[in-house]
Amino acid sequence: MNITIGQRQRAGHITIAVFVGLVLLAPFFFVTTGYRLDISRLAIYIAILAATWALLAGVAGQFSFAHVAIAGLGSYASAIWVRDVSGAFGSIYGGMIFGTLFAWGVGTLLGLLLLRLRVAYLALFTIAFAEMARLVVVAEVDLTGGRLSLAVPLLAGDERAHYYLMVGVLALNLGIIYWLLRSRFGLFLHAMREDEEAAAALGVNVVRLKVMVFSLTSLMIGASATIYTHTVSRIAPERLELLVMAQVIAVAVIGGIESPLAAAIGALIAFWVLENLREIDIGTQGMDYLTIMAVLAIAGLAVSVLRDRKRSGESFPSELKPLTGWLLGGFALGVGFFYLVGPAEGLNGWLVWGLLLGSVWALSIFAARATAAGLPGWAEALLPRIIAIVALLAALARLITSHSLVVALGAWRFGIFGLVLMLSLRFARNGLVYPILQFFSGAQQAREQTVAFRDAGDSGVGTEDL
């Protein structure tokens, strides 16, 4: 028995509703302190940047590294306007309008300059532009305050109101993006990404489209960035750093580069994890266990990739196959179990827990092999993911709640971020959130059915199955 697309979509709506509810209710439950509210606003800001970057890079195919720099220039323009201009236009709102227009102008100009540049040149030019913008901001101390940062007046309302304001801005951005994607403009963008020459031959004005998408995204991030700027009290050149761009790219890739919604969700989740990675509580012998786990994970992944390669003849599987899912699920179950129960104090747990973990892992492989043929398709697809998610959540809960030994991860967390960016591009090119969205929306299934019908020689798609 297969679940229908309608059921999947209903499940998808429920999941999205739960997620939106979590975001909306967050300030009342787990984001209560001022620091956490600050970080949440930053996460939403990064989510906005990631969503617009997904539109620019994933949908339109323009891999620009100047995204953060444009947003930062808009923020600085707004802050400087509010500081220097007096009179009727000197209010925060005047500054916000000026900053938005400034970012828009810079983005449009950049788009005009970049018309003729292809992949590598585009990336190089934008990265150079971003660095140049940061250098100018650092050097022009009289105008921007340099490294000492610049004080920014705040919008009315308390921190919680600012949080909801940012949530609203994110929702508005996503709304605009999806409205655009459903219009002819979105179709043209898709066409341009798939094949620029073919699209041009079919009458799409590719040159104008490129400038338009640059200009539009910079208008959106300009407006969002100026609003964000006036909810934090200071602005520093770090806002323009390549590290921020790296974060934006990483969260967009982790979420799914081709879907702005997935990128935004990925940003929120990844930021939450990143923030909790600031200080990790890994128990007294945690490092040993973490090492074992990492080795097991890599081994499992390698084994499954090799198996897939052997079976399908494809040297590089484009997505994780069911068996891989089972392996990862079993592994995650082991990790979750380990964290929930934890090594007992006084017991020389190194060997005991290592053995236990290994046996759980081996059992899960065994279970996967035994049941791979006997389970219905949906269970095989869904169960490992559910197990993995539950186990990961349990592990995170354990990480956050106990306080026996705190290890500051400091710099490592960004390193881990880079590693995740690299690995998810290598093994899950669609990102980690986008496949789930696709699964719930039923688009994947519909496509498979269409292909199956076409292969079977049917002229049309059977309506009773859809």
Added chain:
Amino acid sequence: MVWIIIWLVLAGPIWAIAGWRAIPKRYRSLDLDTRQAVLSGSFAGAALGPLGIGYLHRRHPDLAPARYRRIPAFLVVLQLWLIFRAAFPANPCNTNAGYVANQLQNGLTLGLVFAAMAVGLALIYSVQGIISFAHGQFFLFGGVLAFLIATEVWELNSIFAIPIIGLLVLIIGMIFESTMLAPMHGSKIQRGAEYAILVTFGFGLFLQFAVVAMLGNPVGVRSPRYTEGGLLGLDESAYDVGPLRIRTDLLISGVIGLILLIVLAWFLQRTWTGRSFRAVAQRPEAASVVGVNARRAFTLAFGIGTSLAAMAGAALVPALNFPVPQMAGQVAIRSYVIIVLGGLGSVVGAGIGGLFVGVAESIGAGCFPDAGRASSYQLAFPLIMFAIVLLTRPTGLFGRDK
């Protein structure tokens, strides 16, 4: 006088834009070859204003000879120099020839190290067709390894550490390429080049922060000099030759950069593997037909490219105080500037571009009128050159016209 300066400063760019728009239009309307029209028109406008544009507009000569670019470019540089002289008469660059010579010598020495690094990136690009965005981080990684080897592991002089680092990073680079980048090649994956860039970007991020985490924050630690222990019989930290003051450590760094460049040139010209690289760079399919394993060439070229970056980084460390992790990004951007200046994928061009950037940076920062901001703007000079080259002549200063 002031008005002439203002006219030159303000009108130069305006006439350049006018030439950029007008000359290609004119050539197109006459159905002439327009390939060099943009560049020649804008240069003529910048150099001679209405005279240059008018000459090209009326006479519309065949623009193929390089003199239609070289003479205006020379005139523009001359103008800029005259403006600089007139505007800042008290600047040391206008009054002290020895100072300029010292800056030049510093820039050339640094340029050799940069060239060795950028040549690695050019090799990767020419063979694989992708740009490694982890190049600066490999440079930093090499520097930190040299620092650690010299201070903690074996207390070895950095000269002897360089080959070890080169070998280690060669292996790391090859493993990274064959596991992470290999699937991005070929037609199986759409937009493989973009994804490859992002993969190297992610690895660079990992490398940089892994280095930061490993290094911690050792305050007051200084990397050992080359000259420590009386190596090579050099024990002075600097020698005075006429007006020049030559820093021994920097000089040795430059010499190592030069040696790396020579070894790479020998490798590419004289060995079978090196020749196979060049064959793959020209045409991978044709190279595989005559028995070159293109796959292996990709992996090896990436390994050699990254190890060149790491060795250049290791060479520079004794001349610096301490390998600063934040320098990775700036160094990376320097290498991008260099390879674009030299023409993407041109190994010789990258070598010359390295010297060019070293000198431009050194002279630019040394002569910047506002000394307080000079160090902040140090990287801006190559970046401005980069932007101009990329927009006017994307094949690079030394690249071939397509």
